[in-house]
Amino acid sequence: MIKICLLLTSLITTGKMILCDFDTDSKLENWVVVDDVVMGGISEGQLNINEQGNAVFKGRVSTENNGGFSSVRHSFETIETLEYSKVMIRLKGDGKQYQFRVKTAKYDRHSYVYDFKTSGDWEIIEIPLAEMEPRFRGRILDMSNYPGKFLEEIAFLIGNKKEESFQLEIDHIILD
Numbered sequence: 001m002i003k004i005c006l007l008l009t010s011l012i013t014t015g016k017m018i019l020c021d022f023d024t025d026s027k028l029e030n031w032v033v034v035d036d037v038v039m040g041g042i043s044e045g046q047l048n049i050n051e052q053g054n055a056v057f058k059g060r061v062s063t064e065n066n067g068g069f070s071s072v073r074h075s076f077e078t079i080e081t082l083e084y085s086k087v088m089i090r091l092k093g094d095g096k097q098y099q100f101r102v103k104t105a106k107y108d109r110h111s112y113v114y115d116f117k118t119s120g121d122w123e124i125i126e127i128p129l130a131e132m133e134p135r136f137r138g139r140i141l142d143m144s145n146y147p148g149k150f151l152e153e154i155a156f157l158i159g160n161k162k163e164e165s166f167q168l169e170i171d172h173i174i175l176d
Contacts, residue, residue, distance in 0.1 A: 017084065017175040019154060020074070023053040031074045035059075041067015045158075050169070054092075057156055058167040069159030070166070075106040081151045081175060087127040090171040093118020097160055098168060100127055102146065103153040110136040111155065112146035118168070151175075 020026075026049050035043045045059035057072045089100065095118055101111040112132035116125050132146035138159070154173065158166050 015083070015176070017079070019087075019173040019175060020055070020170070021172040021174075022049060022055045022170060024049060024051070026053070026055065028055070030076065031055075031072055033070070033072050035070045036062075036065075036067035039067070040065045041069075043067050043070045045070030045072060045166075047072045055170040056167060057170065058165075060165045061158055061160070061163065063161065063163055068161055069157055071101075071155050071157035071159075073101075073153055073155040075153045077152070078105075079151050081129065081148055084148075084175040085129055086176050087129065088174045088176050089125045089127070090122065091118065091125060092122045092169040092171075093120065094167050095120040096158065096164065096166055099155075099157040099159070100125070101153075101155040101157055102132060102151055103155075104147065104150045106152040110134050110141055110143070111153075113157075122171075 028047055031047050033045045033047055035041065035045050041062060042064050043061045045057060047055060047057050050056050059070050061068060061070055087100065097115060097117045100114050100116065103111050113135045114127045114132045129146050129148050134141040134143040156168060
């Protein structure tokens with residue numbers, strides 16, 4: 001498997017690629033929190049590694065000043081995704097709905113998005129790449145779904161159009 005987040009490049013013939021496998025030594029400098037403050041809002045998100053070695057994306061979403069979202073992104077060198085059909089994410093949410101987002105090129109304005117609801121327990125979220133819809137600022141675009149060729153950015157976003165605190169604990173993200 002190839003590990004992108006930890007910058008390890010050990011290849012194992014499993015047909016899977018590890019995008020992120022967090023542990024207590026994980027470095028988060030390539031992850032960036034982007035909140036609605038870029039548009040005047042006051043939501044606040046943060047990403048940390050907890051004692052168990054999982055990434056924890058948490059904070060508070062505010063709808064004041066036309067705000068309403070918090071996100072965390074990770075960009076990396078282009079990887080080919082033709083041989084993969086889904087993303088598998090082991091996580092523990094808080095029962096709220098989130099989005100998993102990808103970009104084929106980090107400077108694209110649009111993302112390909114998949115909405116998922118967490119159960120409050122540890123679970124594996126399975127995201128079919130072909131079902132990821134193109135969106136820009138919350139609007140579905142008149143384009144094809146994720147083309148499944150290249151990947152340069154992954155992200156999580158919460159924006160449920162209400163005031164709420166949130167917490168999403170992430171163990172790993174794998175292309176399968």
